[in-house]
Amino acid sequence: MAFVCLILSVNTANAQTSRSATVSADGLIVLDASLPDVASEYVANISRFNFSSYQEASNYFQKYVSASAGRGMSFFFDIPNQKLFVYVDVANQYMVPKAHAKSVNVSDINYFLKAVHEGRIN
Amino acid sequence: MKNLVAFIFALCTASALFAAGGGGSLFPITTQMNGMKPTAYTCDTFKSGAFTGQTGVPLTTGGSSCPTGACTNPGYFAPYWETYQFKNTLLEPQCITINWTAATAAFCNITFAYTGTGPILLWTAAGAPCYAPPINMGSPGAICMGTSVSYSLEIPACSAFTVFLANNNGSRNTYNLNINNSKGDPAAVGCLGAECKKLLTIGGTPVPTMTQWGLFIFGLVILTFASVAIYNFAQRASVKE
Numbered sequence: 162m163a164f165v166c167l168i169l170s171v172n173t174a175n176a177q178t179s180r181s182a183t184v185s186a187d188g189l190i191v192l193d194a195s196l197p198d199v200a201s202e203y204v205a206n207i208s209r210f211n212f213s214s215y216q217e218a219s220n221y222f223q224k225y226v227s228a229s230a231g232r233g234m235s236f237f238f239d240i241p242n243q244k245l246f247v248y249v250d251v252a253n254q255y256m257v258p259k260a261h262a263k264s265v266n267v268s269d270i271n272y273f274l275k276a277v278h279e280g281r282i283n
Numbered sequence: 284m285k286n287l288v289a290f291i292f293a294l295c296t297a298s299a300l301f302a303a304g305g306g307g308s309l310f311p312i313t314t315q316m317n318g319m320k321p322t323a324y325t326c327d328t329f330k331s332g333a334f335t336g337q338t339g340v341p342l343t344t345g346g347s348s349c350p351t352g353a354c355t356n357p358g359y360f361a362p363y364w365e366t367y368q369f370k371n372t373l374l375e376p377q378c379i380t381i382n383w384t385a386a387t388a389a390f391c392n393i394t395f396a397y398t399g400t401g402p403i404l405l406w407t408a409a410g411a412p413c414y415a416p417p418i419n420m421g422s423p424g425a426i427c428m429g430t431s432v433s434y435s436l437e438i439p440a441c442s443a444f445t446v447f448l449a450n451n452n453g454s455r456n457t458y459n460l461n462i463n464n465s466k467g468d469p470a471a472v473g474c475l476g477a478e479c480k481k482l483l484t485i486g487g488t489p490v491p492t493m494t495q496w497g498l499f500i501f502g503l504v505i506l507t508f509a510s511v512a513i514y515n516f517a518q519r520a521s522v523k524e
Contacts, residue, residue, distance in 0.1 A: 228388065
């Protein structure tokens, strides 16, 4: 019973921090910017790509994985449920410069993702 | 014959040197972002330093292409910075592409460039300065550099420009700097005191070679003989009739 409660509490905690993201047909990842502060987890539906393996999905999104390696963002692919998880280390992320007098917001990170998608940064 | 070969060799050597900016290429410039002037950067205008506190510098909001970027998003930390000053050695405007590459992405490094050799503008509490016209400004936008980043900027004829590289926080990286022209070849840039030159394009309307002229004239002679022969045959045929 305690284990079930623990699982439920973990799920509840995750649900509180997880926000949505979208992936366009050509592979641009856009995080939900309805709230300006950066969440630690974003989930996107990638069923439109119909990936059959983790490797296939990983290869498709490799440019994001490479550009963000060691810089406070990581990607996980849930193939059975056709979902992409984007994890952001909010306290230690280095995708965008830390602006004077303001924290990095979701728009800043979406700008970074767009730059990676367009090949301006890799 | 020897003189001709020597002339062609000298022409090729001169054009190669000229394409590299005159007197040999400065690139790639490899920096470890440690305050030491890179060996390949033989100019005496290397500067580095550290901005203390929450001081920032301007960046453009979008990846810039020639002629200029739009600076509306200034104010980023730069605890360590270094600048390189160059000169467009052509007597005409030149669209250059500044490219930084690194072995691995490490934390946050930023870059921008601007025409001229003025001081770096700092963020102040009163406002957010930008490099405004006639100064052109370019950067990849408000993003940390990855393992490779590039942006373009148009430099007026025989004019100076400054390339800025800075580290936001944490570990720095070893970067290679290359500056190319719009064709992807090494740009014609040099140190501030470099001489400016006019770019000569060898070529234009092709002139036929002697062999081609010979074939052309030979063809005309054959045509003339053929015309005469046909005329003679026609005359003979009319006489028989």
